[in-house]
Structure formats: structure tokens, C-alpha cells
Amino acid sequence: MSGFLEEDKPIYVQIREKIEDQIVDELLKEGEQAPSTNQLVSFYKINHATVSKGVNQLVEEGILFKKRGIGMFVADGAREKLIQKRKDAFLDNYVVGLVQEAKKLGISDQELFDLIKKCKSSKGE
Template identity: 50%
Template sequence: MKSALDSNRPIYLQIKEAIEEDILNGRLAPEEQIPSNSQLVSHYNINPVTVLKGINLLVDEGIIFKKRGLGMYVSPDAPEKLKRRFSDAFFQEHVEPLTALAKPLGFTLREIHAMIDSAWKGEKND
């Protein structure tokens, strides 16, 4: 769980994203129970309705599900669903704009690969 929330963004979305991040990073496994609403309310010192709004988004997306009387659990296919969604978003938000800019500048695919490899390794591109 994140230690703090950003006051500049809707809190319910941050709750949703924090749970998604925990699933993607393996801190919450498929079929594992997520923190209860009261735990989240207490941890972040926020309104229960705000927590419920973020949780309901995850339920609507099939990322978590309710076991009656037991709590909320990570759906078996949640990691794959999230990876697919984030992969699609990454492609649209980063790869497409990168290629749209690189082509008119005359970069070859090999040069782009070399730049990405360099950035991946933390090297500065000269």
C-alpha cells in the first residue's frame, strides 16, 4: 500500500491505482484478499465512500471480486487484464508518438532500438 496520497488527484482513483500497482508488482496475488475498506479508510484517513468508489471501479473492471461475508479478492486473471490494459495504454501514449516524431527526423529503427537500449541501461545518449 502506498504510504501517502496526492492531494492534486481524485483520491478514489489513487486507491484504485494503488491496488492495481500492488497486483502488477505481485504484492497482491490472484485469489488473495485485498485490504478491507476499513483498513484503507484507517490507513489513508479518508472517507469510506471514497474508498468504496475506488473499489467499485475495480469490481466493475473484473480486477477484484467479492466473496460474500469474507471481503474482496484479486480476480484470477487480474494481472493479465492489467498488463494488457497498461500495455495498450503504453503503446498509444508512448510508442505511437515516439514513432510519429522519429520518422520525420529520419531515425532508423536500428537507431531507435539503440537509444532505447541505452536508456534501459541508464546510459546517456550522446
């Protein structure tokens, strides 16, 4: 397996996430052709079925669409769908726990906002 991939996550999920990242980062724009399954197989040196599984999930979600005999393309609205999906995951994975812990510690909303601002400013944002 190629060094580009992580050991602790299914490969098809990583392939899917790499394509999603390219769309979110606007390296792949709506209407543009996505890398073919064969290109991904060749680049990552992995099984065709593994790549297909990740790509097909993106097709099922309407992120990519197939043009028979031509290839895969980024669907209209794909970037916004992905951003919304990631915002929802961010809420579930980070914000809910943060707010619950702040409540346990008696941290007020204003204190929490101040802590977030402080953290962002120390990271140069």
C-alpha cells in the same frame, strides 16, 4: 488528507492504482484477500465513499470480486488483465508519440532501437 496521496489526481483513482500496483507487483496474488474498504479508509484517513468508488471500479472490471460477509479478493486472471491494460496505455501514452517524433526527425527504426538500447543500458538494465 494523508501524505501518501498526490494532490493532482482524484483520490479514488489513486486508491485503485495502489491496489492495481500491488496485484501487478504480486504483493496481492490471485485468490488472496485484498484490503477491506474499512482498512483503506483507516490507513489513508479518507472518506468511505471515495475508497468504495475506486474499489468498485476494480470489481466492475473483474479485477476484484466480493465474497459476501468475508471481503474482497483478487480475481483469477487479474494480474494479466492489468498488465495488458498497462501495455495498451504504454503504447498510447509513450510509443505512439515516440514513433511519430522519430519519423519527423528522420530517425530510422535501427537508430530508434539503438537509442532505446543505449537508454536502457545507461539505467543499468
